[in-house]
Amino acid sequence: MAHEQHAELIKALHDCAAACNHCFDACLQEEDVKMMVGCIRLDRECADICSYLEHAITRNSPFVSELAAVCAAICEACGTECQKHDHDHCQKCAEACFKCAEACRSVA
Amino acid sequence: MAHEQHAELIKALHDCAAACNHCFDACLQEEDVKMMVGCIRLDRECADICSYLEHAITRNSPFVSELAAVCAAICEACGTECQKHDHDHCQKCAEACFKCAEACRSVA
Amino acid sequence: MAHEQHAELIKALHDCAAACNHCFDACLQEEDVKMMVGCIRLDRECADICSYLEHAITRNSPFVSELAAVCAAICEACGTECQKHDHDHCQKCAEACFKCAEACRSVA
Amino acid sequence: MAHEQHAELIKALHDCAAACNHCFDACLQEEDVKMMVGCIRLDRECADICSYLEHAITRNSPFVSELAAVCAAICEACGTECQKHDHDHCQKCAEACFKCAEACRSVA
Numbered sequence: 001m002a003h004e005q006h007a008e009l010i011k012a013l014h015d016c017a018a019a020c021n022h023c024f025d026a027c028l029q030e031e032d033v034k035m036m037v038g039c040i041r042l043d044r045e046c047a048d049i050c051s052y053l054e055h056a057i058t059r060n061s062p063f064v065s066e067l068a069a070v071c072a073a074i075c076e077a078c079g080t081e082c083q084k085h086d087h088d089h090c091q092k093c094a095e096a097c098f099k100c101a102e103a104c105r106s107v108a
Numbered sequence: 109m110a111h112e113q114h115a116e117l118i119k120a121l122h123d124c125a126a127a128c129n130h131c132f133d134a135c136l137q138e139e140d141v142k143m144m145v146g147c148i149r150l151d152r153e154c155a156d157i158c159s160y161l162e163h164a165i166t167r168n169s170p171f172v173s174e175l176a177a178v179c180a181a182i183c184e185a186c187g188t189e190c191q192k193h194d195h196d197h198c199q200k201c202a203e204a205c206f207k208c209a210e211a212c213r214s215v216a
Numbered sequence: 217m218a219h220e221q222h223a224e225l226i227k228a229l230h231d232c233a234a235a236c237n238h239c240f241d242a243c244l245q246e247e248d249v250k251m252m253v254g255c256i257r258l259d260r261e262c263a264d265i266c267s268y269l270e271h272a273i274t275r276n277s278p279f280v281s282e283l284a285a286v287c288a289a290i291c292e293a294c295g296t297e298c299q300k301h302d303h304d305h306c307q308k309c310a311e312a313c314f315k316c317a318e319a320c321r322s323v324a
Numbered sequence: 325m326a327h328e329q330h331a332e333l334i335k336a337l338h339d340c341a342a343a344c345n346h347c348f349d350a351c352l353q354e355e356d357v358k359m360m361v362g363c364i365r366l367d368r369e370c371a372d373i374c375s376y377l378e379h380a381i382t383r384n385s386p387f388v389s390e391l392a393a394v395c396a397a398i399c400e401a402c403g404t405e406c407q408k409h410d411h412d413h414c415q416k417c418a419e420a421c422f423k424c425a426e427a428c429r430s431v432a
Contacts, residue, residue: 014122021166028253037244044260045385047163052376055159058129061369063398070390077386136361145352152368153277160268169261171290178282185278230338237382263379271375274345 006057006064009103013054016075016100020047023082023093030087038081039090046078046097053104065108072104114165114172117211121162124183124208128155131190131201138195146189147198154186154205161212173216180212222273222280225319229270232291232316236263239298239309246303254297255306262294262313269320281324288320330381330388333427337378340399340424344371347406347417354411362405363414370402370421377428389432396428 024043027036053071057064079097082090132151135144161179165172187205190198240259243252269287273280295313298306348367351360377395381388403421406414 010126017163018118018166021163021168025168025257028257033249033253037249040256041241041244041386044383045380045387047167048376048380049387051159051163052372055125055129055155056369056372058126059155059368060129060133062365062401063369063373063394066394066397070387070394073390074387133365136365141357141361145357148364149278149349149352152275153272153279156268156272157279160264164261164264167260170257170293171261171265171286174286174289178279178286181282182279226342233379234334234382237379237384241384263383267375267379271341271345271371274342275371276345276349 006107009068009107010054010057012096012100012103013050013057013071016096017047017050017054019089019093019096020044020050020078023089026087026089036085039085039093042074042078042081043093046074049074050100068104069108072101072108075101075104114215117176117215118162118165120204120208120211121158121165121179124204125155125158125162127197127201127204128152128158128186131197134195134197144193147193147201150182150186150189151201154182157182158208176212177216180209180216183209183212222323225284225323226270226273228312228316228319229266229273229287232312233263233266233270235305235309235312236260236266236294239305242303242305252301255301255309258290258294258297259309262290265290266316284320285324288317288324291317291320330431333392333431334378334381336420336424336427337374337381337395340420341371341374341378343413343417343420344368344374344402347413350411350413360409363409363417366398366402366405367417370398373398374424392428393432396425396432399425399428 020043024040024047027033027040027043030036049071053067056067075097079094079101082097083094128151132148132155135141135148135151138144157179161175164175183205187202187209190205191202236259240256240263243256243259246252265287269283272283291313295310295317298313299310344367348364348371351364351367354360373395377391380391399421403418403425406421407418
């Protein structure tokens with residue numbers, strides 16, 4: 001089963017989507033929102049593609065590896081932006097993004 | 109945090125989306141596909157809304173309870189269809205759907 | 217065919233999703249982002265549900281009216297927030313949201 | 325504006341998503357469903373990615389070209405499957421898929 005074979009990737013995608021969505025929400029509540037606009041934009045991109053790919057894996061999509069390559073690039077970009085910021089939600093998000101990027105590359 | 113408060117619902121949504129997507133894939137591979145068309149259609153509906161709602165919760169959407177009410181109705185319909193079929197993937201899917209419907213109703 | 221019967225609603229959803237996504241993007245580029253956080257959050261909510269519902273209609277989902285009721289509420293909330301701001305993208309977004317809310321209510 | 329610059333691609337994506345979703349629905353209602361399982365599966369894949377990319381363009385995503393490359397591949401695969409079947413919905417779907425694949429390649 002696709003979703004058993006890819007259990008680790010599914011977990012990484014799930015955690016990354018949740019971390020990005022939480023970071024999106026928390027960034028919008030920060031005092032200095034102006035500084036977080038790159039984060040807000042990339043959090044949405046990254047949460048959306050991780051959720052999409054997780055969904056695609058569980059339905060046994062024939063395009064998992066192509067989607068994983070794009071997802072890795074988006075996770076990498078989001079992690080790179082998030083790690084610039086000291087907020088706890090940004091640091092946790094960056095960590096989840098880099099872990100997910102690596103998991104994606106392993107199937108891309 | 110929204111996603112800590114709703115940890116149980118998130119798990120139910122995640123499991124239900126995966127079970128529905130797996131059932132969708134498995135139904136398409138059944139010998140007697142004709143009998144599974146209701147299942148195939150509802151599996152897609154249910155996987156999509158569960159994934160959507162999970163995503164909405166983690167981004168702290170202000171519309172979680174409205175979406176959960178719709179999601180409960182869709183899970184209920186999908187579970188009712190799936191439980192008619194003896195296939196293991198259908199029975200497991202029905203179980204995940206009913207559990208998720210209940211979790212959705214608790215926040216709707 | 218579902219998508220012929222609902223041609224007007226599909227157009228309203230399509231226009232609203234595009235207006236909300238454009239407003240999301242434009243709000244993130246505004247000098248005073250702080251003032252736009254409500255807009256940014258609701259733009260994402262509204263674009264996502266409009267896109268979801270449009271997609272659901274074209275696949276002949278059995279849950280169009282339930283989804284349309286939720287969509288109408290989200291469009292209404294987004295339009296109400298957007299119309300408070302003078303930016304051209306906010307005013308256009310509010311107009312698209314109210315029009316879409318009305319189209320949704322007609323099938324809800 | 326992203327969505328003005330990409331007006332033609334947005335139209336192709338919109339038409340392709342609608343054609344694939346309609347074909348998905350119609351295939352599930354065909355007498356000989358067994359023969360349509362490849363179509364049903366790819367229709368869902370293709371409708372989902374087209375809808376995703378359309379949405380990504382209108383929010384000015386920085387990843388439009390990477391996503392368009394994957395979308396082109398999925399449209400191509402779906403069109404190739406659909407054109408094997410004589411049903412009107414399959415032929416129309418194939419046409420929309422190939423047109424969309426070409427539009428995607430122009431920005432990939």
